[in-house]
Amino acid sequence: MFAEIITIGDELLIGQVVDTNSAWMGQELNKIGIEVLRIVSIRDREEEIMEAIDNAMERVNIVLVTGGLGPTKDDITKQTLCKYFHTELVFNEEVFENVKRVLAGKIPMNALNKSQAMVPKDCMVINNPVGSASVSWFERDGKVLVSMPGVPQEMIAVMTESVLPKLHARFQTDVIMHQTFLVQHYPESVLAEKLESWENALPECIKLAYLPKFGIIRLRLTGRGQNREEVKVLLEREKLKLEEILGEDIFSEEDTPLEVIVGELLKKKKLTVSTAESCTGGSIATRLTSIAGSSEYFNGSVVAYSNEVKMEILHVSSETLERHGAVSEETVIEMVKGAMKTLKTDCAVATSGIAGPGGGTPKKPVGTVWIAAGYKNEIHTYKQETNRGRSMNIERAGNNALLMLRDLLK
Amino acid sequence: MFAEIITIGDELLIGQVVDTNSAWMGQELNKIGIEVLRIVSIRDREEEIMEAIDNAMERVNIVLVTGGLGPTKDDITKQTLCKYFHTELVFNEEVFENVKRVLAGKIPMNALNKSQAMVPKDCMVINNPVGSASVSWFERDGKVLVSMPGVPQEMIAVMTESVLPKLHARFQTDVIMHQTFLVQHYPESVLAEKLESWENALPECIKLAYLPKFGIIRLRLTGRGQNREEVKVLLEREKLKLEEILGEDIFSEEDTPLEVIVGELLKKKKLTVSTAESCTGGSIATRLTSIAGSSEYFNGSVVAYSNEVKMEILHVSSETLERHGAVSEETVIEMVKGAMKTLKTDCAVATSGIAGPGGGTPKKPVGTVWIAAGYKNEIHTYKQETNRGRSMNIERAGNNALLMLRDLLK
Structure with missing residues (x-):
């Protein structure tokens, strides 16, 4: 079963907003056996929306549209869908109640908000629990088109609560299963060479993909077929072979x-x-605390940009800083010890480097980052080199720090 | 002048990777007067790539393709382009030298890497300074198709150094100008109502768009025409009118x-x-330090997740924590004072809240975040309410903290 996603909004085309909706939708649709064939982003123009919808309805059975449902003048998706499906907008009491409920206590009701209660006549209207734009579900010739709000939290809410379950119930779908492996220690081409003969022998219905990212390669095996058990068995067989080839270099199978x-x-x-973070500026703490429930194991962090903070809070000695510099193995060792002591934790990671673009020297060029991971008395260090730009240097340092900590704890 | 972007890769369709390339490309193309009409993401399948390219070449004059150029078996863009343009792959000595240079000292050369030096015969080949996949520039019937690597850093490098300047030189383009306004204090519909009569009176060639994000609304005026001076004058005129309507609520015009x-x-x-961050977990520090040169004004941070860290490093009194709780106005005031004192800075921001999904109570439900901004002896506080999910609660708190600090410093 194939789907196409159409995201509508000038802001996507001029690049003011990154389309994160489609990736989320692709993942969730896959889980219920619906494969996304194509994602199309278009502007808020009637003729372009009409054309994209028409093409999609020819190609696939399921068309998911997001965006263009706001109360403002630039949003025209609802009107355009009415034109495409030869229907009209009508006032819907239930949607109006929802608009009132959603806005209650936040902002006064005005004519623009009221217009949110105007919905296409010949479709199933689905309420939006977290916003004022409702969802329209159209059917024609056995095909389904669903129009949803473009605000990510609203799209996610209506997809999860209504659209995904309804699609699952409505269509008989092929089974698609994925198995991902996170691999460290390899550049892509070296890994590909190592896996070549295994990959060439993969059965027709199983596909392999390489997704490198900041020093980690994600390998994804995808199996598809009509019988869940068969696909599962085939995937499992290839998984075992891959584990034998790569061993400990696979650090996660999710x-x-x-x-x-x-x-x-x-x-x-x-x-x-x-x-204890210098050049990573708190981004490792941000990653750790992005996980719900992290307060169970995360105590705190010190972002030590200045040497003064390194000395006074993390107790890095002035002698170390003078003799070896802030970007040195000696300094990150003292930082990681300081973090464990000051913040009273069993383990810690520390970073100090030159994220760039400025600040490099011949001996310590931009991109040099010293990283330490400590667990009680055991401390590992690593020197990250090669400049890939400020944000990527920071991201890679975070990955390396967390990989090092993981290895220590294993 | 119109362009279409085609991004190729199964990983985009199953949602394992978010397409950030297109947004960046859209922004940069706009700056040289090229408007992106459509972004299409498709799978690594020959017939689907052929169809998407064919459609795009019919619709627009400039087609930019990213992805599918890796050394591995799943990447087939190069071969497919050869088929579409009726040409073949040939070995290119210059590209091979570049592949060797890029890989030098990192990984050994193997057959897969060597295949990166095979390029389409009838096209202009552009070197990739930061990767091994080269760029192919095809021309047919006055139209241009450029195939680039999908790795963001590589795409950005080749676009910036070669593709954008070449496109600018090759095509005569309409002038497109944007003016963005960042607005605080308004929900979208209230702002729209306030701006309605002005918006309705906008000249034909100027368009307004609303882009709400975490409590901030970006308003974007877009003007287009053939004469730069004319567009500029028209935009400037509307800008002045808007400034008069919104006054101080516009906090930035970039x-x-x-x-x-x-x-x-x-x-x-x-x-x-x-x-001094509790629930924001270091994300405000991460944002501040994401800017090159931030060491000039950023000293450091304390991420104080546990009460112990709040007391010992930030000197929040145990009495305050006991009487008012960690999520309270009193606590964030002591945190912000503690940050200024311990980290020796002129100003600071502090956050403490319940990011969720767990941890809420009837009196302090999930989504409650106390925020303080301090500048010497002046301290402002704000209670953020309404739960929008963990990551959005954190993002909004960061926005509010930075907006409060900005207001204090103004």
């Missing part, structure tokens, strides 16, 4: 963020963690 | 991240800043 992997380990071992 | 706005203010006033 497409799980590192902060979750580390968090789970800490919880299991009942340990606490802290961070 | 589409600038808050961390940049605050950073510029701090630099101008030669002040230093720190943060």
Whole structure:
């Protein structure tokens, strides 16, 4: 069963907003056996919306449209859908009640908000529990088109509560199963060479993809077929072969963020963690605390940009800073010790480097980052090199720090 | 002049990767007067790539393709382009030298890497300074198709250094100008009502769009025409009218991240800043330090998740924590004072709240966040309410903290 996603909004085309909706929708549709064939982003123009919808309705059975449902003048999706499906907008009492409920106490009701209660006549209207734009579900010739709000939290709410269950019930679908492996220690081409003969022998219905990201490669095996058990058995067989080839270099068999992997380990071992960050500027703490429930194992962090903070809060000695500099193995060792002591945790990570674009020297060029991971008395260090731009240097340092901590805890 | 972007890769359709390339490309193309009409994401399948390219080449004059150029088996863009343009792959010595240079000292050369030096015969080949996949520039019937790598850093490098300048030189383009306004204090519909009569009177060639995000609304005026001066004058005229209507509620006239706005203010006033973060977990520090040169005004942060850290490093009194709780106005006031004192800065922000999904109580439901901003002896506080999910609660709290700090410094 195939679907197409159409996202509508000038802001997507001029690049003011990154379309994160489609990726989320693709993931969730896959889980119920619906494969997304195409994602199309278009402007808020009637003729362009009409054309995109028409093409999609020819190609696939399920068309999911997001965006263009706001109360303002630039949003025209609802009117355009009426034109496409030869229907008209009518006032819907139930939707109006929902608009009132959603806005209650926040903003006064005005004519524009009221217009949110005008919905296409010949469709099933689905309420939006978290916003004022409702969902329209059209059917024609056995095909379904669903129009949803473009605000991510609203789209996610209506997809989860209504659209996904209804699609699942409405269509008979092929089984699609994915198995992801997170692999460290390999550049893509070296890994590909190592896996070549295994990959060439994969059965027709199983596909392999490489997704490299900041020093980690995600390998994704995708199986599809009509029988869940058959696909499962085939995938399982290839999984075992891959595990034999790569062994410990596979550090996770779920497409799980590192902060979750580390968090789970800490919880299991009942340990606490802290961070002492210079060039990563708190981003490792941000990643660790992005996980609900992280307060169970995360105590706190010190972002030590200035040497003064390194000395006074993390107790890095002035001698170390003078002799070896802030970006040195010696400094990150003292930082990681300082974090464990000051923040009273069982383990910690520390970073100090030159994220760039400025600040490099011949001996310590931009991109140089010293990283330490500590667990009680054991401390590992690593020197990250090669400049890939400020944000990527920071991201990679976070990945390396968390991978090092994971290895220590294993 | 219109362009279409085609991004290729199964990972986009199953949602394992968010397409951030298109937004960046849209922004940059706009700056040279090229408008993106459509963004299409498709799978690594020959017939689907052929169809998408064919449709795009009919619709627009410029087609930009990213992805599918890796050394592995799942990448087939190069071969498919050869088929579409009736040409073949040939070995290119110059590209091979570049592949060797890029890989030098990192990974050994193997057959897969060598295949990166095979390029389409009838096209202009552009070198990739940061990766091994080269760029192919095809021309047919006055139209241009450029195939680029999908890795963001590589795409950005080749676009910036080669593709954008070449497109600018190759095509005569309409002038497109944008003016963005960042507005605070308004829900979208209230703002729309306030602006309605002005918006209705806008000249034909100027369009207004609303882009709400976490408590901030970005208003974007877009003017287009053949004469730069004319468009500029028209935009300027509407800008003045809008400024008169909204006054101080416009807090920026550039589409600038808050961390940049605050950073510029701090630099101008030669002040230093720190943060004391509980529920935001270091994300405000991460935002502040994401800006190159932030070490000039950013000293450090304390992420104080546990009460112990709040007391010992930030000197929040145990009495305050006991009497009012960690999520209270009193606590964030002591946190912000503690940050200024311990981290020796002129100003600071502090947050403490219940990001969710767990941890709420009837008196302090999930979504409650107390925020303080301090500048020397002046401290402002704000209670953020309404739960919008963990990550959005955190993001909004960061926005509010930075907006409060900006107001204090103004």
